[in-house]
Amino acid sequence: MGITTTRDGAIALVTIDHPPVNALPVRGWFDLARAVREAGEDQSVHVVVLRAEGRGFCAGVDIKELADDPDHTALVGVNRGCAAAFGAVYDCAVPVVAAVHGFCLGGGVGLVGSADVIIASDDATFGLPEVDRGALGAATHLARLVPQHLLRALYFTARTVGAQELHRHGSVLDVVTRDELDKAALAVAGEVAAKDARVIRAAKEALNGIDPQPVRRSYRFEQGFTYEMTLLGAGGEARQRFVQGDR
Template identity: 25%
Template sequence: MMNHTNTSQDILIREDRQGAVYLTLNRPEKFNTLSEAMLSALQHELDAIAVNTAARCVVIGGNGRGFCAGHDLKEMRSNPDQAYYQALFRNCSRLMQSVVALPIPVIAKVHGMATAAGCQLVASCDLAIAGRSASFAVSGINVGLFCSTPAVALSRCIPTKKAFDMLISGEFIDAKAALEKGLVSDICEDAELDTTVAAKVAQILAKSPAAVRYGKSMFHSQRQMDLADAYDFAGNVMAENMLNPDAQEGIDAFLNKRKPVWGQPGH
């Protein structure tokens, strides 16, 4: 079953495919820049997905020649006001945190360019799969604007010196370099991007919905803790997970050499 929902005058396209939600940025003539309207549309969909227990995975992609070229600079220049900029970056930061906080995995499907806040969106996703010709940059420095908010996501995604080098140089890196740095989790031939993403989605959908939700929440939470607190927290989460019917079903199925039958998220 596939449901299509167009929002904000087609600026964002949503498709629901048997537990996977596909969100497609749809400003191809503007390289899918994150205008105020785009940020609002994305936030609306993520908020809805967060409370939808039927949703089990999200894929964010873009139409046209590239994934996302970051903020809409023309829109920004037409509003030269500090309060406006603070609100804009606050809304963008909220969106990026919503991606991380979403209880299910989020995959960036990247083709073409992912620059500035577009690269930030890639870094914020749990997984990122890129076509071989994709390119990445946090290039605000080239127009006199250090990519400060993208730096938050980037520095939590790739090693410190690699992140700062990208931020201070503004240089583009290709998909192979992005894979080596850890900005993306996989690369493939451009023509295979859809099928590679679909295979990853199928892999996630084959797992216990409850276990995936436990795992997404635990993984990001423990990264902010010191080692001892992280182990205490993870042990408590795992104990709770063990009492979930899916874990009991999965272990019984393994012991009895049969395929498990998963239930609902329940968490």
């Protein structure tokens, strides 16, 4: 359990496995960042597949860890950890294919929105419950998945959107059954892995270089408002309501 890396030829599979809902604590985000970064640095790896075990892809951060955080050390840690993990996916030297099933919430959207290709199962849902948790963040990454006005509606209401709708917007490449998800992700990864790795690595760097959105900077800007909400008391109150089950 935790974050593991396995190989399928030139494809590295980085797996999130943190029961019950893949809500990662501070250490988990840094472990994930390290795994993705190391996979990209390995010259024998041509593609990374980011996947998960369990009920869903990722439920974001471990709210219980944040709720029991009198000096805000965990809040600072998880914000830095998320930034590190999202940045590792975005900056990975090789393309990252995200294989998403079930729920993909909060930090899960940050990971997927940082990836290069998304394959989703037909039960996958995506959303940012940040407003309901007294925090802000990952709108930067949701903006890479949906149009602007839908982004705002989803953000303000904390609603989720399904894989089929993201497929219609073009952000999800393929929607498959859950049983076929790993196979479909590996098939796309295999297509990329078959190319000249020197060209693919250069292509990844080139595409990041022409990206109109300053992903790292805009996400850190968002995170500043999470600190404000904590200082105002709204953040702590929301996290306590979540832990107590009053959502």
